[in-house]
Amino acid sequence: MGKPHTTATITDAEVQFSDPAKPTLEEMYVSERRYTSKKNPDSGVNYTIDSKGTSLPIIAIPAAGGSGTFDQDTSGQELAQGLDVELVLRVYKPENHNNRGLALSQVIVHETPRYYTAGGVALSELAARGIVFNTPPRAVQAPASPSTASAGGAMRVETKDGLPAPSPQSTHSHQPQPASVPDEESLEQRLARLEQENATLKNTGSAVGAPIAVGASPGTPDSGDQQAGITYQG
Template sequence: MPNYQVNATQLTPNTTVHIKGKLTYSRLAKLVEGTDLARVDQQRIQNGMQPIGRPHTSVNLAEAEVQFLDPANPTKEEIFVQERRFASAKHPEHGQSYSMDNKSTNLPIVAVQNAAGEAEQIVLEGDLAAGLEVTLVLRVYKPKGFPNCGLSLDLVLLHEQPRYYNAGVNTGELAARGIIFATPPVKVSGADAAAAAPAAAYAAAGLPANTDAATGLPAPAPAVAAVVATPPVMQPAPVAAAPVAQPQETLEQEVARLRAESAARNAASAASGGESAFGSPWEAPKEPAAQGIAYSG
């Protein structure tokens, strides 16, 4: 057990400590929780460490050095952090290392230092790559019901442009050779590449996306089942009733019918006190009486 000069009960809440180094590992873009938390706690138990047991963020530094506000008069908080650096048996090349598990439910603020030396806050696109030079700003806080003070990770200041961890590409090594990705590279499976390649090649060549890979010609459109229209049932047109043939009148029958019609009209006219509008077609028209002087003889 190390013999520390300063213990956690001696710290003053709301004081801060700055420690600078190079990232060897970080989980700062999102909380370690759920299945990730269970896996991390299991690894800690296997390594003889206490499980964290709650969502958190983590960061590890190599070449870690506390940035004393006044090197001639370090604060108790600065000494507390300085004493808790350690030498990694697995990676002695890291020099003095420092590890921090931040149990706050809030993600730490991440900022990048611009050319003017000012800090500009950024939102991480993923976990940061190893090798980045950063400064951690730690704040002392006093938990309720506990005698010891704790440390909270409030800020991660990047002294260079962010690079992101990628399991398949060593972006740190590439950056050292001047190759810096604008966005983190993402692995693509062979199946996805095979599916995407023909469409991309045809698009580049100005061919339709449904081009047949074997022939280079547009693939036939899917067959559409022909719909046979059922002809409408034709209803028979209504047949006009044939006119009933009237029997041919004889001359005597026709004369008798006309005489009867005339007599009926005259009777109706007499009953109404006037003359029939129609005279008998069989009577000669009556001429009007002559007007003027009549001569005899």
């Protein structure tokens, strides 16, 4: 329905006319809207009402001691299916409509109330097998699974002590920054700079190892037991 509401469906539905010889327009309206269920045709005529609004109907249950009176059920539980009940409907006029509306005002239970259980097992069946609850059980929601919160691409991870975990470091190596070049450089200045850089590379050898004599093998006295690398010849 897209809005808060209470729904109720009864089977073998009969309208209790205030005067069967002179039914009111509202009583006839409800009686004409009874229907036969295609899914359960053996349930007799059915009646369903969707009562809009956030207010729940008053539920009345037989008082203890068999006095014939009723007490309000304030347990907050949902009634089980198959109870002998009577629906009390209230006729009201909507603000912006001339037609009247119907609201479910009360549910009168004419037998010892039974309640819907989340597990689908009737408590009376359990009691017959020696399992008796002190209070009616209710379904318990599982706690939300731990998750990480993200915002703006950042992620925060906490340790078991509740302290922030170290932020993961980037595994990418830092690339060397390019040499600064003057905004304006003449051809002679550029050649001189390149010759100086080339000479520096010859003196420092390879990044892998120090330069060795040409033709010498690693591990020989001529090589000085240095690690082989890229060599430059003059």
